[in-house]
Amino acid sequence: MLALLFTCLTLTAPGDSIEAALGRPELKGAHVAIAVVDTSTGERVFARHIDEPLAPASNMKLLTTAAALTLLGPDYHFTTRLVAASRPDADGVLHGDLIVVGGGDPCLRADLLAHERVKDPAALLIDLAQLSGVRRITGRLVIDDGLMDHEWVHPDWPAGDVQSTYGAPIGALSLHGNVLEYQVDGGASPTVRFITEASGYRIRNELRLADKSTLCKVGAVIPDEQGVVRVQGEIGRSVGLRNFGVPVHDPSDFAGRCLLAQAAARGLVIDGGLAFGPGAAAALRDPVQLQSLETPLGNAVVVALKESDNSISDHLVKLLGARGGQVGSFASGTAAVADFLARQVGTPLGGVVLRDGSGLSPGNRVTARLLTDTLVAMEHAPAAVRDTYLRALPVSGSDGSLENRLTDEPYRGAVRAKTGFIHGVSTLSGYVRSRSGRTYAFSILINDYQSKYDNGQMKAIQDSICRALFDRS
Secondary structure, eight states: OOHHHHHHHHTOOHHHHHHHHTTGGTTTOEEEEEEEETTTTTEEEEEEEETTBBBOOGGHHHHHHHHHHHOOTTOOOEEEEEEEEEEOTTEEEEEEEEEEEEESSSSOOOOGSGTTSSSOOHHHHHHHHHHOSSSSEEEEEEOOOOOOOSOSSSOOOOOHHHHSSSGOOOOOOGGGGEEEEEEEESSSOOEEEESSOOOOOEEEEEEESSSSOOOOEEEEEOOOOOOOEEEEEEEEOOEEEEEEEOSSSSHHHHHHHHHHHHHHHHOOTTTTTTEOOTHHHHHSOOEEEEEEEEEHHHHHHHHHSOOOHHHHHHHHHHHHHHHHGOOOHHHHHHHHHHHHHHIIIIITTTTTTTOSSSSSSSOOOOOOHHHHHHHHHHHHHHHHHHHHHHHHHHHHHTSSSGGGGSTTEEEEETEEEEEEETEEEEEEEEEOOTTTEEEEEEEEEEEEOOOTHHHHHHHHHHHHHHHHHHHHH
16 A cells, blocks of 8 residues: 555656646646656656546547548548549530539638639539539439438537537538638628528528627528528628638538539539439449549648647548448547557546547547557657658647747747647647657646636646646756
8 A cells, every 4th residue: 555655646746847837726626637758768757637537628639630540541532532324425415413422521621722722622523523524414413421420510519619610510521611601791781792602592681780880790590491591790880891601501412502503603514403312322333433532631630630620520530430331420430539549559448438529529538648648659650640640730839729829938849739628628738849858748638627717827827837848857
């Protein structure tokens, strides 16, 4: 008993700076877990409640992306395919259906395709169809979304998040991040117009002119079954043009509407209209792939971690669930991540609960031990996996969600870590490159801090711990 007590005391007796941070009044009553490991030696240099399951918020993305890079491989490409029963004839007529097969790609968005000078991914897909010689389709435009299920949003996600662009739905064919963009303009009579080109949507302008000329408080309700988007709020005369977004309900329906709009704009005639057929391509006797569109996994991982992109992370988890012929779902995907953690990271998963890939669910529970063990495993992963993972993490004082944190020298650039925040939860996990040249994997999980404190105060505590690790000899 004495030996065990001595061991526990040894593990929880770090430098005075970290102890001082943990003693701050902002943490009174909060649940706090901290683990620090020297990645070279495996020595656990600090431990506090490291096996207590706590909500990770967006630190969940560290586990999701680690599993994706390891299981799919760093050279993996998402693939969206255009498939038919035959090729178009000499006159450009495709006899039968054109099937668009979703590959779970979360990167078919203008912001992530800008380097390819792509303004609209739906337009690009129609252009690819025409490039293959299609001028008219006698059948239908069929959306094959069979790779993933139709549980578009996780039942755990708070209602307010589902109404926000960061809580947009997840499906096998996702265009524009499953967000319908619109633009408002102030003036004597506020106006609204769609930016995203999609057939069948209408705006109900419920905006009011604000008394204050610079006020802009605008929101929208997810499109109803008739495709009506209610834009509400108030906007001042001098505000000018502002862009906003509203998530759609059904990603496959939205993708189809976007493709129909671009087909009409480009003169591609579709006699049979729009249809939905999970597994339609596989059901063809001799399917012909007319074209395909690919984007690299590495790009997705960078955006998931640096920008804390929920949509990409939850597409990744569903894609992991689709491996081995299963239908991708939150349940099958989180099971795949758990299997990766158990088999390849090797951390006991007692008390660990994985609900989604992004950390948006308040039901997720992980331990600081699990996060640091994963970080150490990724530090020692094959070079291509390791380098992609490390490159994707935000860098202190430089980019991503750490751009405005630890900006002072010598801490600028010394921390690569993932931030996390949901109601009552503030987290930071990653790596510190110390003054002495050692690399420490760390995880700081703060749950249930008092409502009179805010995330900014939690961040300050986390940053002070990072400084103490940097200064450690």
